[in-house]
Amino acid sequence: MTGDVETAIAAAREFLGDRLSTNSSIRAHHSHGEDTQTPRLPDAVAFPTTTEEVARLLALAFAHRVPVVPFGAGTSLEGHVTPVRGGLSIDLSRMNGMLEVNAEDMDCRVQAGATRVQLNEHLRDQGLFFPVDPGSLDSTFGGMCATRASGTNAVRYGTIRENVLGLTVVLAGGRVVRTGGRVRKSSTGYDLTRLFIGSEGTLGIITEIGLRLHGIPEATAAAACQFPTLRGAVETTIAVLQSGIPVARMELLDEVQMAACIAYSRLDGLEALPSLFFEFHGTEASAAEQAARAEEIAVECGAKGFRWATDAADRNRLWRARHDAYWAALALKPGHRSLTTDAIVPISQLDALVLGAKADIEASGFTAPLVGHVGDGNFHSVILVPDEPGALDRAWALDRKIVARALSLGGSCSGEHGVGIGKREFLEAEHGKEAIAVMRAIKSALDPRGLLNPGKMFLDG
Ligand SMILES: Cc1cc2nc3c(=O)[nH]c(=O)nc-3n(C[C@H](O)[C@H](O)[C@H](O)COP(=O)(O)OP(=O)(O)OC[C@H]3O[C@@H](n4cnc5c(N)ncnc54)[C@H](O)[C@@H]3O)c2cc1C
Incomplete structure (x- = not known):
């Protein structure tokens, strides 16, 4: 245990009652997120319901030098919520007003x-x-x-x-x-x-x-568009963005991810081919015009044309399948763990990143469906890791390769998942020594005792 955690727990129990838990299954739930980092139990989990209760908890933690880890739903992917030094996990889920x-x-x-x-x-x-x-x-x-x-x-x-x-x-x-x-x-x-x-x-x-x-837009039009090659899908993405069409959504799924989604979400009428899912918002006329221009570009890049999700139910099925892509990927290899990459580059470099990553994945021997928010230059591969000696290290080596490529193309190691534990090693390469020194100065000014989510963001944090 770190600091005087027992005193802090006893004092917190005085105002939280049974909203302060040392139950082992509750602590286990707060020992990890959706990641491959080593879990670590917090000493206790607090469930505050007001800002004032959070303030009292942080006052106690400061006085007794107890680490605290804020916890939302624990869906983060880089070890963010693991209490690497024990202490209090502060679960905000009951503050949902x-x-x-x-x-x-x-x-x-x-x-x-x-x-x-x-x-x-x-x-x-x-x-x-x-x-x-x-x-x-x-x-x-x-x-x-x-x-x-x-x-x-x-x-x-x-x-x-x-x-x-x-x-x-x-x-x-x-x-x-x-x-x-x-x-x-x-x-x-x-x-x-x-x-x-x-x-x-x-x-x-x-x-x-x-x-x-x-x-809420007056009209919404959604479509899926399939390509014989991944290159065609990526080139369409770049051309659509560069032509200024204000797409609302543009998501890439490679043929492996499409096969997974077809099986998991019963996406009838689509094949296991590289695909883009589009959505256009506006008036009836403007959404139709945007869609027609995007379809023209896609066909020029080799697509077969749009398959429309015409009514709300069809549209919801398409986007539900996209939102379930991670679970569909996991279902491809039961018993495997997943390591999710999150590289992003300036849009003009997207083809170099995605096609390079695809080649890296094929050379690695892993099954790693590729899916992502390519409209932002961002994509993920969900590396499915078998329970075998050395497999996780090889998966991290693949992640590093994809990150190195993104950085060399002027990008970032994480477009949206964050640093947590998993991406700490890339922070300096991405931001440079001076920027890291400024970040550290901010951290020590606001957290002089190093108690707020320690072990995250900085390698020695
Ligand atoms: C299937 C799947 C799909 C995903 N898709 C996406 C996606 O499309 N885009 C995307 O961006 N991410 C995605 N993620 C990652 C994840 O959902 C996001 O990072 C999400 O924002 C985390 O929210 P959470 O409430 O689960 O936070 P948690 O995992 O609980 O916490 C994440 C971090 O935030 C801190 N934190 C939590 N609450 C607070 C608070 N109130 N104050 C201060 N710090 C706090 C925690 O300490 C931790 O460092 C996906 C994850 C999964 C499993």
Whole structure:
């Protein structure tokens, strides 16, 4: 145990009661995320329901030098939520209230444990929606902010970074800060909101979030488009983006991922071929015009033409299959673990990255379906790792190869999953020594005792 954790647990139990748990299965659930890192049990798990309770927990943790790890839904993929030094896991999932909706200003405020699905259900009758949609439906707004998440709609609506107006954050020791506001822009002060977005629980615990909302488009058109080669699909992506068509979604699935999705999600009428899934938003006329222009480009790149998902049920089936792509990939090889890559490059380099990664995967001997938000220059391969000696090391070697290629093409090791434990080794290569020194200075100013999600982001953090 680290610090005086027993005293801290006893004091926390005084105000949380049975919302402070040392039950072994609850601790086990909070010992890992969706990743291949070694799990580690927290000493206890706290389930606060208010900002004030989070502040009291962080005051206790500071006083007794106990590490704390914020926990949303535990769907992160790089070891983010593993309490590598034990201590308290602070689970925000019971803080899932909808605090206010200002329909006329198209904004709202939610507690950090709320999910996008809950918010969109809450907004259902108001003609508004929140677009950022990580594939894991359970992920919380706090987790999404802390990992700077995105999803299939980012190409049109931006990532979580562009859709957060302000935050309430509890700092080490229990101080509460409010950042940003409700206006669409402000040129005052340092941008503290963006500082906490992507900070992975290492600078503070987010308890409330102000979000931008968007009007539900008058018309939505969705289509799948299949290609004889992966190159054709990637070239279509680049050409569609460069021609300025405002696609709402453009997702790539290679033939291995398509075979998995067809089997898992019963995608009738589609073949196991490299594919792009598209969605267009606008008026009836503008969505149809965007779709026609994109289809023309796809056909020039060798596609057979669009297969339309005409009604809402068809459309939902298509996007549900895309959201289930990870589970479909896992179902290809029961008993295997998965390691998910997350490289991203400037759009003009997408062909070099994707085709190079595909060659690396084939040479590696792994089954690793390829799927991703190519409209942003981002894709994932879900490397399926058998339970054999040395297999995980070989999978990490493949991940490193893909990252090295992305960095050499001016990209990043992670477009949306974040650093956690798994991507720490690339941070300096990507940002340079001086930028890392500034990040470390910020970390020690805000977390002088190194208690907030230790062991993440920096190699010796
Ligand atoms: C099937 C699948 C598909 C996925 N698809 C996508 C995708 O399309 N796009 C994408 O971006 N990601 C995706 N992910 C990754 C994951 O869902 C995201 O990283 C998500 O944002 C994590 O949310 P969470 O609530 O589960 O956070 P957790 O995993 O619980 O936590 C993630 C990090 O945030 C910190 N944290 C959590 N809550 C708070 C808080 N309130 N304050 C401060 N820090 C906090 C944690 O300490 C941790 O460092 C996918 C994962 C899976 C399993």
